[in-house]
Amino acid sequence: MARKRPATMADIAHAAGVSRTTVSFVLNDRTDVMIPEATRDRVHRAAADLGYRRNAAAQALAKQSSGLFGLVTEIVTSPFAVDIIRGAQQHAWEQDRFLLIAPSEDEQALEPAAIEKLLEQRVDGLILAATWHRAIRVPEIVKDVPCVLVNCYDEEGVLPSVVPDEVAGGRRAARAFIEAGHTRIGHITLAEGIPAQVGRLAGFRTELAEAGIVLDDDLVRAGDATAESGYTEGRALLDRPDRPTAIFCGNDRIAMGLYDAAKELGLSIPEDLSVVGFDDQEILAAYLRPGLTTVALPFAEMGAVGVSMLTAMTAGSTIDDTHVVIDCPLRIRSSVGPVTP
Template identity: 40%
Template structure:
């Protein structure tokens, strides 16, 4: 094993004092070092493979090069991978590592996690939830920046990064309307949340923009699961004037729409078109036909949240948006077709 490269080795290679190397590589504020000297020090460090001691730097600054990613249950859901990956890639590019803590929604574990983070002197905290909703903002260690991910605190006091629910619903309705559908139903979660509010607003706005009927009879609410989707779709399809297309609040509810259609002898997309929301590959790609869906931008949300947090780590007084909405996109498969003529 080759011997560890020390700061004195870099100083000798660059022809400067060890204190100068420390000031350059640790980016000490106010250090008076010429640009040419800085470049020489960095080149020497690269040639020797020297890296600053992150632990020692953390003791001086009282902050480590670590960001914490704390979630209720998101780390055990299909959504987690891209959300965490986006945050991790952004943190890593800035010289930080990401520590992931899954609390399972247990207040005792959340409290313990915050205590551990205080001991570890993390630079900042990302607090993520399983689905877009309002949550009481946690209290991180004093002076530690906090950003909410896929959540809001209801006051706007804590910066948050969320999907653009309304724009996603508008895109779903547009996809159906562009195929000639004029009666577009909506199966919706029975629980109120920022997600259901945003998607409802987008659904109604998109219909109104196209001069299509905005009728309470075209909306049915149930549990956000396949059974709930089947129940709500059944209510719509059994009406005297049923919709020719259905927008589902989630892909799981869309699975129920498929079941309700099959039970009534309806073919997708010949007799009924369907668009979901989430783009859960394990569901959307396996249905026959494949489900067209609105993809939640998990990777981009993780990137945006981490970038916002890093900005606050660098400058606690930096002005950042109270709420940042990240755009969704339409993923087209085989569940949307022309509106039936009769």
């Protein structure tokens, strides 16, 4: 079966009994031209009846703007990518923009090939979104259009970026324990030196210190973001005769491993041990038993802010704050309780 020929403005003009120029004025929302409302309605009805679609390429050529933003992320490797996309796409729609998404599987640098494909589509700007907070190497071709980095920053510190407030997140975790009366508190960290590990530990330590609580370095154990490290380092902390009554985990997977260690030792959460995670990874945090109190990474909000910044840049506006830090809220569930006598 032959493909139906797309309807044209000439077809609409014939169906509505008006000139092609009138159709063009109506469909392009020209308010500076006096066209009776009844005529406008007739043109819109004819366009709908004929299934008319605007020629995006022709419009982009006329306006010197495609209305498209490109987003590159490790979409195939992380459960968090969908939240970045959701926040970015929703805000893009609100800005009358459409988001084109290209996946990257490179853990160290977002792939130039994916970026090049988006540039071939004449996107007005790019968002490069990492699924874990880090510095990235930015390909030279990124400089061809406005670009914003989300959940990452470039090694040269040139491009605007949106990142989570890791320090404030660490402080929120500490505050949850402080308010429950805990003073002997442990921490299982992420891999040493990455921004999330450094920021979360710094905020956690500072909040405790301001409450008069010293974080014992013997109760800080190095994890690697896996449940296995949560179990191993959790056992090391809980096997101590002077075990902590609360443990802050660098992420929710570590917390999951800690839950297993506590259960193996016959300890109840939160009666014998309070736990706070980080990430708010829904598939884990909400379904652990008891539900895990955790600090949420604001992926959707970071995506939305990235689009907002990019919209301003493509409009020629100056970005006053080129390094935006987004708050990480605490999600209270059931894993933190008061200290038992």
